[in-house]
Structure formats: structure tokens, C-alpha cells
Amino acid sequence: MTEAQKAHAGSLVADSFLHEMEKSLIPLKGYATRLGEISEDERVQKYQSYVDREIGRLIVRGQDMTRYLTDTFAPAVRPVGLREVLKDLESRVWVDCRTSGIAFTLDMKGECTINADEELLRGAMENIFRNAQDAMPAGGTFAVSVSPADKGKVMITFADTGTGITADPVKRVFEQFYTSGKPHGAGLGLAIARKIVDMHGGTLGAANRKDTPGAIFRITLPTS
Numbered sequence: 001m002t003e004a005q006k007a008h009a010g011s012l013v014a015d016s017f018l019h020e021m022e023k024s025l026i027p028l029k030g031y032a033t034r035l036g037e038i039s040e041d042e043r044v045q046k047y048q049s050y051v052d053r054e055i056g057r058l059i060v061r062g063q064d065m066t067r068y069l070t071d072t073f074a075p076a077v078r079p080v081g082l083r084e085v086l087k088d089l090e091s092r093v094w095v096d097c098r099t100s101g102i103a104f105t106l107d108m109k110g111e112c113t114i115n116a117d118e119e120l121l122r123g124a125m126e127n128i129f130r131n132a133q134d135a136m137p138a139g140g141t142f143a144v145s146v147s148p149a150d151k152g153k154v155m156i157t158f159a160d161t162g163t164g165i166t167a168d169p170v171k172r173v174f175e176q177f178y179t180s181g182k183p184h185g186a187g188l189g190l191a192i193a194r195k196i197v198d199m200h201g202g203t204l205g206a207a208n209r210k211d212t213p214g215a216i217f218r219i220t221l222p223t224s
């Protein structure tokens with residue numbers, strides 16, 4: 001086997017392991033939420049939120065690792081509705097929004113079709129959301145908005161009301177293994193997100209908000 005073949009085989013194993021893990025972790029997260037709903041007891045609430053947080057972390061780390069390993073993956077691109085991708089993102093993170101006190105808002109007029117591997121692209125957006133969640137430990141707003149950009153392009157903006165980005169310059173957040181302000185960061189989420197957006201012929205940028213504390217991430221993508 002060549003090195004590339006070995007890397008590919010390794011990534012397939014990692015990927016199937018991740019899928020197996022997720023199949024259990026996602027319902028587990030749901031059970032923990034149900035437990036929290038059954039009892040108002042403060043301790044139950046507290047430990048429920050810990051279980052929830054750790055499971056979420058494990059899922060994200062697993063995804064980060066496999067995506068990093070699967071450098072060889074080929075995106076399965078097809079025409080998809082952007083609204084569908086964003087709605088899907090919302091439903092994947094709604095439990096987290098509820099437990100973390102985050103309001104998820106979506107501002108999109110009409111529909112827009114893009115050529116994308118929707119799972120990969122949603123994964124990139126989920127990484128942006130997870131970081132926003134980490135930056136808003138006391139809750140806040142995660143506002144997603146879609147607007148037309150230059151000709152043939154669409155811009156998706158993700159604005160949070162968290163601590164803002166402390167990296168200097170801000171673009172350092174896209175470096176592999178750059179992590180700051182959290183105990184268990186791997187520093188891969190945004191490097192992967194950028195790689196995914198690049199694959200789609202788009203751009204991913206970051207900035208701090210001017211109107212209020214918080215960060216803004218912008219994805220531009222070609223429309224089809």
C-alpha cells in the first residue's frame with residue numbers, strides 16, 4: 001500500500017468508528033435531556049447539563065479528528081437548497097441551544113440553490129456554531145442571515161454575542177491547532193471548516209463585531 005492508500009484506509013476506519021459512536025451518542029444526549037425534564041432537582045439539572053456537554057464535546061472532537069484525517073475525502077456535490085441546509089443545522093443544534101440558553105435566529109428571504117456536499121457544509125457550519133456556543137457560556141444569540149453577494153454568489157453570516165475573538169490577528173483562528181480560551185480545544189474546527197468551504201469554491205472569514213461584543217463568521221459560496 002502506498003502512504004496515500006494507507007491514509008485513506010485509516011480515514012475510512014476512523015470514519016466508520018465515528019458513525020458507530022454517533023449512533024449511540026446522539027440518543028444518549030436525548031436521554032440526558034429527557035432526564036433533566038423529569039426532575040426539577042438542581043443536582044439532576046446540573047449533572048444532566050454536564051453529561052450533555054461532554055457528549056457534545058465528544059461528538060465534535062470525533063468529527064474534527066476524522067475530518068482532519070480524511071484529507072482524501074471527495075465531496076459528494078449536488079444542487080441543494082441553502083434553506084434546507086440551514087434548517088438542518090438548526091435542528092441539529094436545537095437541544096444545545098435550549099440547554100445553553102442560545103437563541104438561534106435565521107433571516108433568509110426566498111430560496112437559493114448551491115452546489116454542495118450538504119453534510120460536509122453543514123459540518124463546517126456546526127463547527128462555527130460550537131465555537132459560538134463555547135464563547136457564550138451564559139447564553140446569547142446566534143444569528144444566521146443570508147444575503148446576495150457579488151454576482152453569482154451568496155453570503156451567509158453567523159453572528160454571535162459571545163466574548164469575541166482574542167486571536168491577533170483574527171485570522172489565526174483558521175490555523176491548525178490554534179486554540180484559545182477553552183480547556184479542551186483541539187484547534188481543528190475552523191481549519192477544517194475553511195478546507196470544506198474552499199472545496200466548495202467559497203471563502204470563510206472571521207471578524208469581531210463592531211455593534212456589540214461578539215464574533216462574526218462569513219461564508220460566501222457560488223450559487224448554481
Ligand SMILES: Nc1ncnc2c1ncn2[C@@H]1O[C@H](COP(=O)(O)OP(=O)(O)O)[C@@H](O)[C@H]1O
Nearest residue numbers: 131132135164173179180185186187189190215
Ligand atoms: N465565535 C467565536 N468567538 C470567540 N472566539 C472564537 C469563536 N470561534 C472561534 N474562536 C477562537 O478560535 C479558536 C479556534 O477555533 P477552532 O479551530 O474551532 O478550535 P477549538 O474550538 O478546538 O479551539 C478557538 O479556540 C477560539 O479561541
Ligand SMILES: [Mg+2]
Nearest residue numbers: 130131189190
Ligand atoms: Mg471549535
